[in-house]
Amino acid sequence: MGTIDLRAAADENSIANLSSQVHQLPCCIRFEGPAQVSHYFKPKSSEVEIDGVRTEEAHFRGRKLQGATISLPSGYSGFVLGQASNRNANGKRKASSLTEEKPCWEVKAKFDKMTYWNHDSLPSKDDTFLRSFHWFNIAEALHKPVTVEDLVAVSHGGKG
Amino acid sequence: MEFTPEWASQPCLMGIDEAGRGPVLGPMVYGCLYCPISYQSSLASLHFADSKTLKEEKREELYESLKLDKSLGWAVDVIGPRELSAKMLAKLVLDMGVFLTEAYLDTVGDPEKYRIKLSARFPSIKFVVSKKADSLYPVVSGASIVAKVTRDRAVREWLVEETGEDINRKFGSGYPGDPETKAWLEQHKHSVFGFPSLVRFSWGTCTAHLKGEVEVTWESDEADESGNGNSNKRQSKLSRFGFTTCESRSEEIESSGKGRCKFFQARKIQQITQF
Incomplete structure (x- = not known):
């Protein structure tokens, strides 16, 4: 791992x-590397507001995309990961070192706001992307340490 | 065009025409013009002609005068080429409370088939679908002026608003056969972004121009192709970046939550065990 x-x-x-400046698009772009995003991709605020969020176009x-810029829930951050830079400094050949060693990732950038884009529909609370945030609350509940009091409450509930 | 005219309750006729079907640059615009049937004779005296036969200044002049004419109503719809807009305009005008009884329009396809389709959708309207409707019926000529002027203005506005400093404005007629247009397309294509947004991508010519560029596949297109399709057309997988899921056949499973509890499936959440 x-x-x-x-x-x-x-x-x-x-x-x-x-x-x-982070955009999630409803498509797969088979390209990796820098591109002049702001020169070609120009979101505009639209007149429509849904669930209190101003939509963008x-x-x-x-293809016309409709999107919304959202803040990540508090306590969470977005990170852009990349292969750790010290890998090349080792002087090893890139191809072999990548396959033989366990990959090491490091944070290259962070974000607390991002924009996700739909193709055929206006953004809404029903979008899979926003719904995936539901996991945060569940994860919190699942991972909260169980206290003696919790156990007592459950066992009493079971008897009643 | 926002308010419903007083004469809307009288029987009305409407002409519909579009501009920009041929060019690869700029939007396609549908325009419609409607008026009481009783005004039809005066309409003939307004010298509306097929917008293609008019000079730009004349078109602009007629457009400004028809906007001021209290007996005429008009509407436009600027659209992507995939949508069918004659229907939308008819609906829009009916929804405004205009008592439409007749509609005239042009078509590039089979007029009779189109007429039957539209009549089925709007049984209360008598449709006249004909080739060259824009030169045969003044109401369609008027609609063609509305559409063409709107389109020209949209292209001009695009140039003002969106052109980067390095975009050259000489794109010729915008028709795909025009050498100047071809050169412009070649000069402004980008391997990732394709063409500037002025260009209509779905046009066949553009598809040919984009061969050899970075491949882009859309989630919505994959949903259209029912069945499992071929896997390389799907959404980018995390495994491409060195992440693998806990499932043994990781290539088959994307970040879709497939094979997991419904909660995860519905939210496309996948578990990552190797990275």
Whole structure:
């Protein structure tokens, strides 16, 4: 199993904050690398407001997208991960080192706001992307340590 | 066009026409013009002609004068090429409370088939679908002016609003056969983004131009193709980035929550065990 190094995230100045510059598109782009996103991808605020969120419009490859910029729930952050840079400094050949060693990831940037885009529908609370946040509450409940009092309450409930 | 005219309760006729079906640049615009049938004779005296035969200044002039004419109503719809808009305009005008009894429009397809389709949708309207309707019926000529002027203005506005400093404005007629248009497309294509938003991507010519560019597959297209399709057309998998899920056949399972409890499936949450 690989490791994820989150240490850089603790220092606000060492990594870029990409809040509101992270977009989740309803498509797969078979390309990895830098691109002039802001030059070509130009979201505009639209007139429509849904569930208190102002929707946005943008076009990508000739298709109209409708999106919303959302804040990540408090207590959570978004991170952009990349292969740890010290990997190349080892002087090993890239291809072999990647396959033989356990991958090591590190935080390259963080964000607390992001925009997700729908193709055929206006953003709403029913979108899978927003619904996936439901997990946060459940995870919290599941992982909360069980106290003696909890156990007592449950056992009493069982008798009654 | 926001308010319903006083004469709307009289029997009315409407013409519908579109602009921009041919060019690969700019939106396609549907325009409609409607008026009481009793006004039809005066309509002929307004010198509306097929917008293609008119010079730009003349079109603009006629457009401004028809906007001021209290006996005429008009509406436009700027659309993507995949939508069918004659229906939308007819519905819009009916919803405004206009007593539409006749509608005239042009078609590139089979006029009779189109007429039957529209009549089925709007039984209270008599449809006249004909080739060259824009030169045969003044009400359609008027609609063609509304559509063409709106389209030209949209293209001009796009140039003002959206062009980056390095976008050259000489794109010719916008028709795919025009060498200037072709050169412009070639010059402004980007391997990831394709063309600037002025370009109508669904146009066949553009598809040809984009061959060899970065492949983009859309979730909505995959939903259209029922069945399991081929896996390389699907949403990017985390495994591509070195993440694997706990399922043994990880290639088959995307970040879809497949094979998990309904709660996770509905939210497309997948568990990651290797990274």
